[in-house]
Amino acid sequence: MVELQSAHLDQVFHALSDPTRRGMLRTLAGGERSISDLxxxxxxxxxxxxxxLRMLEEARLVRREKRGRTHFCRLEPRALAEADEWLAFYRHFWSARLDALEAELLKPEPKALERKKK
Amino acid sequence: MVELQSAHLDQVFHALSDPTRRGMLRTLAGGERSISDLxxxxxxxxxxxxxxLRMLEEARLVRREKRGRTHFCRLEPRALAEADEWLAFYRHFWSARLDALEAELLKPEPKALERKKK
DNA sequence: ACGTCATTCAACCGATAGGTTGACAATTCG
DNA sequence: CGAATTGTCAACCTATCGGTTGAATGACGT
Structure with a gap:
């Protein structure tokens, strides 16, 4: 968990560093879209x-499915989660409160959480 | 809160897209360091x-203080928090659980949280 | 079969990234 | 003062980025 595939993180963060690509992800948050839509x-x-789009796909932030002549794209949240995990390491620097909660979430006993959810 | 200074996010994410720079931030998580140390x-x-280091500084991920002939750097968590906020929008795509907790954190009544912490 | 729609490919362009080297500046130490 | 330490600056190099144009591919409608 500590190494986190550095090369892939490079791709993910680089993909996120462009406003066009971030905009596309925002659109995809609304569901599947064609390339032209995006x-x-x-x-x-x-x-x-x-x-x-190709960069987003290579960073595995987006999945593409070709149906007929149009390519449909969908958000692939896994890669975003990896970026989030990387950031999580630093979370306590700006928010002791969120960090404490998250630590609880990741602890081996999810009892307290399940009580909350069910 | 919705626009989040796109140009600055560009800088932050781009700064994070390099393993050398991420490594430097990791070192800085341990406290103040000189340029040579980093x-x-x-x-x-x-x-x-x-x-x-200059890119990290320009992205406001790091603050520099010159004491004598050596430049000391410190982590500036604010910029990381901005990246985190951007990601937060997508959090529910991979973790409904964390999202629910966070929503609770950001609600106008932090009562439940304070009970948990104290 | 033909034209059109959705998309990619290949070549090109200027700007930036990421690294080097060598010279320079500022500070400290003897 | 002079030498060593800490770091930057300027110039250079190659590779990649972010964009364009024009041609090619592949599926659809008639």
Whole structure:
């Protein structure tokens, strides 16, 4: 858990470092979208947008499924979760409260949490 | 809260996309360090490391204080918190449990939390 | 079969990243 | 003062980024 596939984190964080790509992820938060749908909000050629999508896909932030002639994309939250795990290490620097709760979540006994949920 | 200074997020995520810089942040999690201290673990000239530090500083992930001839760096958690806030929007995609707890944290009444902590 | 729609590919472009080297600046020590 | 320590600056190099254009691919509708 400590190494966290550094090379993949490189890809993920780099993918997140562009506002176009972050915008696309935001759109995908609303559900499956075609490439053209994702490209539409941006003043950019489709080929340009296509490249961004490919980076998101290679970073495994997005999954693509081709149905007929259109490619549908969906958010792949796993990679975001990895970025989040990396950040979690630092969480206590800015928020002792959230950190405490999270520590509880990750402890070997999820009893307290299950009580809360059920 | 919705726009989150996109240009700054660009810088932050880009800064995090390099393993050398992430390594430096990890070192800084242990407290204040000099530039040479931060550079030491990496097979790289000091000038190279110095450039990485400057990016971290410009992304406001690190603060620098010059005392005598040595520059001391400290972690600046605020920028990491911004990245975390951005990710928070997507948290429910991979963890309904954590999301629920966090929502509780951010609600106007922190009563339940205080009971847990004290 | 033909045209059109959705998307990629290949080539190109200027800007930036990530690294090096060598010279410079500032501070401390003898 | 002079030498060593700590770090930056400037110039350079190669690779990648973020974008364009124009042609190619593949599936659909008629």
């Amino acid at each position: 490209a539409a909000p941006f003043a950019m050629t489709l080929a340009g947008a296509s490249k961004h | 550079a030491a673990p990496f097979a790289m000239t000091l000038a190279g490391a110095s450039k990485h």
